[in-house]
Amino acid sequence: AAPAPSEDASAGSGVSGTVEVYAAASLQRSFDEIAAAFEEDNPDVQVTAVYDGSSTLATQIGEGAPADVFASADEKNMAKVADRAPDPQVFAGNTLVIVVPAGNPGAVDDLADLAGVTTVLCAPEVPCGAASATLLSNAGVAVTLASAEQNVTAVLTKVAAEEADAGLVYATDVVGRDDVEAIVPDGAADVVNRYPIAALADARNPEAAAAFVDFVLSARGQEILSAAGFRAP
Amino acid sequence: MSGERAASRGGRDAAALRARLRVRRRDFDVDVAFEVAPGETLAVMGRSGAGKSTILQVLAGLVSLKEGEITVDGRVIDRSSGPRVRTPPMSRGIVLLGQDARLFPHLSARENVAFGPRGSGVAASLARSAADDWLARVGLPDAGDRRPSELSGGERQRVAVARALAAEPRVVLLDEPLVALDPVTASEIRTMLGERLAGVTTVAVTHDAVDAAALADRLMIIEQGRVTQSGPVRKVLAAPATDVAARIAGLERLVGIASDGGWLGGEARLRTTDAASLALARTDGVPLAAVFRAADVRLTLPRARLAATADNVWRATVTHLVPTPTGVRALTDTGAAEIAAAQAATLAPGTEVVLRLAPDLVRFVPVA
Amino acid sequence: MSGERAASRGGRDAAALRARLRVRRRDFDVDVAFEVAPGETLAVMGRSGAGKSTILQVLAGLVSLKEGEITVDGRVIDRSSGPRVRTPPMSRGIVLLGQDARLFPHLSARENVAFGPRGSGVAASLARSAADDWLARVGLPDAGDRRPSELSGGERQRVAVARALAAEPRVVLLDEPLVALDPVTASEIRTMLGERLAGVTTVAVTHDAVDAAALADRLMIIEQGRVTQSGPVRKVLAAPATDVAARIAGLERLVGIASDGGWLGGEARLRTTDAASLALARTDGVPLAAVFRAADVRLTLPRARLAATADNVWRATVTHLVPTPTGVRALTDTGAAEIAAAQAATLAPGTEVVLRLAPDLVRFVPVA
Amino acid sequence: MTDGRGGYIPRSLVVPAAVGLVFLLVPLTALVARVEWATLWQDVTSETSRAALALSLGTGAVATAVCALVGVPLAIVIARSTPRTAALLRALVTVPLVLPPMVGGVALLYLFGRSGWFGALGLPFTTPAVVLAQVFVALPFLVLAVEGSLRSTGVGYERTAAALGASRLTILRRITLPLAAPGIVAGIVLCFARAIGEFGATALFAGNRPGVTQTMPLAIYTAFNGAGVSQGTAVALSLLLLVTAVAVLLLVRGWRPGAAR
Amino acid sequence: MTDGRGGYIPRSLVVPAAVGLVFLLVPLTALVARVEWATLWQDVTSETSRAALALSLGTGAVATAVCALVGVPLAIVIARSTPRTAALLRALVTVPLVLPPMVGGVALLYLFGRSGWFGALGLPFTTPAVVLAQVFVALPFLVLAVEGSLRSTGVGYERTAAALGASRLTILRRITLPLAAPGIVAGIVLCFARAIGEFGATALFAGNRPGVTQTMPLAIYTAFNGAGVSQGTAVALSLLLLVTAVAVLLLVRGWRPGAAR
């Protein structure tokens, strides 16, 4: 059981050893920073982060991957490993943005414009695709897809290559990129993707795992996440 | 040499190699039985496609027996019925030099020759120096380092001979070992083989009566997959039972019948001074073949009145004139004659000629 | 036949094929020059490794010239200097039957034979029926559907001959066309070749003087990559200039000097009745070779007192006894003799013998 | 001169051979064990799956044909080059093999994308793009397999054919290609299998449009990434792909039995 | 009897061959065009990249060795089986080829994972798992390439060797393997290249743990998929992998020059 978040979790809590964090690929930049900060606070701890698609990670955890912490990009994948992660907590949220190539050649301003230009979205089966579908139907826009991409990276790559005039990705995906521009569409705040995290029940280093989860939920962790574009849970 | 080993092991069986075999190749079948005594060399001759190579391949285990049994030194190595036996080629103690030299293209001549010994566990350096000796014996002392692709046809054939013999088999099968060799080299290799095969049980296929005479004790003639004649080499060559055997022996052979103590064939009538032949001609009417050398036949143009029934003189019609190294061979409808080139100039296919043969130069042999 | 085409095209040049070539094979080089007249057949003979196949391969374009020039019907197809020319094999109008039959393993015998004609645009059905004719000519009328792996060695060789001739080349190169054939088949194919090659410019390598005499107009002897003798076949075979030529011709050849109108070699002294030979022996001291047939030599054991200096009688020591089809060949330190098997039984290597040779059976030839 | 199958190989070779075979097959049984039989039929016959299978087979066949057309000549050129040239060409051909397909897809996108050198062609998101991606990843397999086989058969028969006056084209058609047939068939099988299993480059370059660029591997991946709790659909589609591909290969092999020699 | 390289191929073959080669190489130039030279050196020499490269080379080499040990015997057995058996075995070997590697990874994970039949081995997410995944995807390439080559060389020389009394092992060692050398080398190259480029199965079965299971392709994937960064690092890593692999292959080819015939 994960301890409740506490103010002093960030102060050296005496944990040691290694902690292996399985995190969704979209968390890579922020979790690298969080891990560094966590190691700074806990000099005896070494964090190893493994990034991949949430679905892949969930399958691996289901088959006994030596993970201590799992941070998923959606709640469904977290649910897949419910037996190992009994007590997930949402630590961040993410919203969609319209992404266009630098210079916005398609002159896209809002969701409604997506219907008239070459648009790529995530496939409806994958989380970002599901969210995109919701957002578009909320706005009452029908889009002809040029392609239903497997993941955000594929969408971004195609937009960056100017292959598509626009796409929908998460706000965090475009932070720091200069080859694309992001436009926050109306109603984005209504479709929030939640990121749950859990220390795994059979973690080899339960104390450190719990401490890491606490750290992510702590003010320090949240600060880093928010800098990367995540919303508070 | 392994021949001695072979001979000493052959205690249980007088023959080192005993074979009774039937095999089928598409629409052709071979059915023969023969034995080879320890240390003996058996020559096998016959027309192209008669089944000679097939026999060797069956003995070597490369082609499987349809029916029959093969024993080496009394041990059954192949049997089609009863307790079926099929010893793989490498365990037969038999080495085959096939009709294709098939040198291993990735190995040097030396490594090719050393292949057999090395395979049977001889140390590499020993095998290699033995291979060099063998290469010297076949007249290629400097070819050790060359790849087969860098050898001439005759050189490849000689390396293949060396490779087969270097394996020191109990029984060796040679399929045309002297093919593709010029007369000088052939005679050198023939001499070498004669020495090296003494004491080794050998079956050798050849197309050359000279090879058979020089190397073999016995000769077996194969025609259409059957043995038509076999016996001591000189005997078979002197009394060829079939046309093929006669051609192999380089003899003319005319088939007729015994008549009045002589031989009668169409218009021609031959008498002989040979005692054995006379004995054969005793019963009138039995089929009889007259054999003689074309070189012994005298050919003339018919003079005005020839007694048509004179003994040892007969009329014939020229069918072909073939130049030979020393003159011309005149083929006629009844026998051939070797004549001088000058005389040949007066002849053409179709010319009527008279052939003469001295009674001491013709022999009669039974017809098979 | 294409031979006529070739002859009619050869207007600019008396020779259909003219070659002057040097090539290097590892540490061996070949340096020869020769011509073949339109429709003529040139036989090439020599020891194994002398360079015969190399010459044919250069002519065919499979091996490149180091130096020299080759022309066919006056057209330069290969030249090493000046305006360099190197016509690829398929454009030379020359077909080579190589020493390896190398039938295409994935094609039937018929398709193999039809390969040349089909390649040059003959309709498939036409090429196939022509191929069947060729197969019949080489004695294999029923083998059309068989794969090379289903043919005997001699059958493969015959298909290869048919394949080469079916291509109807202007110039044909045959590398041992009658190898691996029994005497009967060989003589059939020889006759067929004799007919088919009439009018086709041909170069044929062979190891058999009988083939050379039957097929060729001229004979060229190659030794160590050089021409040592060449001329009309019968002439070369009758007067072999070198030891190799003599062995090829089946003659004994002893080298000595002219002395007193005869031949002197060591103790032996030979006289002849041959006019041309006598002319050669006129100048005392010139090197001279005596040539004769081993079959003409009479061998006896030395009787008590032999006049050591009698003409045409000489002492010799037996070195080898080789059984032959009709007797035994006794090789001595000075010449060989063919003897009866019974007489051979009294001899052994090392035995001193006396050899005799009638003056009308020996000829003298110049030493090269 | 052959009798039956011939060849003499140590019986003990069967042991590592069996280990290899078992290792390749056991994981597949594990896959079969996870099949959800209840939904199998439905998964396999769904509109998505049928469209994806048809697209896969079609593009796979076209890509294989393209590979054969350019790959066999390339293999022949390499096999008949001087050793140095051959080594260089072979290394160049190997390059795309080493590249993770995804990176290959990015490269193709850079090249044929709207801003790329050949952007005018408008290839991305079209079926031809799928073929292109498949050719890019599968071609090296065909080239290397065929080249190895050509090298083993050697040039002896080609020279014999040339000495019989056959033109270069005849030699190619009637000698070189038939003799290299076993290697070419092996290369084509490798190529088709690789093309039909291709995922990474296709996903990036051609995208994932059902019916247009969504091949089986993409459909499988999509099903796998779906947020559904079980991966039954992905497994079912995998089996479908697998069975179909093997059936196709067995059929193709059946067409030209034996091969030369 | 060879003179120079020999062989007579139509010169026009050079055209499709060149098309093939260009098609394989041009996308790579597009990749090179996108390299961010400013950070190239840093990307290539980073801790992550060095660890991944070492892991890739190590596991690739081990996987190739394993493939050779079981794959060559398997190829020989197939090549020397009766046509029917051979067809079946070949089809079985082809199966894993068709499977998208990711699905192969899932299968391996099902087999060796916690709930799998061989869960007790504790293989997943370890370096040996990387090797296993690579063997699984690369083995078929080796087997099929080698088998094609063995079939071209035929059994004639093996029979000759047997007729000289050589044991089966001697025949294998001194005749079969050397004569098939060009095919075996081609197979090993294919196998190594495929192993070192392997991504899908590794990602699932072995995971993406830096230093333990993060091979170059995974590192590239991670760099590529990381949110908010440009793909410069991924391109740089790709080029590093590519250059290294080609260097290794050229070295290996250098060891055994010429090959038989």
Ligand SMILES: Nc1ncnc2c1ncn2[C@@H]1O[C@H](COP(=O)(O)OP(=O)(O)OP(=O)(O)O)[C@@H](O)[C@H]1O
């Ligand atoms: N490819 C090659 N590389 C190097 N040397 C070679 C090659 N081919 C032949 N030789 C050598 O060149 C010489 C002549 O060979 P060639 O094949 O011309 O002989 P040949 O007269 O045809 O002999 P044979 O009667 O044995 O066929 C031989 O010494 C042979 O070893």
Ligand SMILES: Nc1ncnc2c1ncn2[C@@H]1O[C@H](COP(=O)(O)OP(=O)(O)OP(=O)(O)O)[C@@H](O)[C@H]1O
């Ligand atoms: N593998 C095979 N399949 C079918 N038929 C074959 C096979 N090998 C040989 N034959 C046929 O069997 C017969 C005997 O062949 P074999 O090779 O024994 O002849 P041979 O006496 O050695 O002839 P040669 O003197 O020409 O070498 C021939 O008619 C041949 O066509």
Ligand SMILES: [Mg+2]
């Ligand atoms: Mg034979």
Ligand SMILES: [Mg+2]
């Ligand atoms: Mg030769």
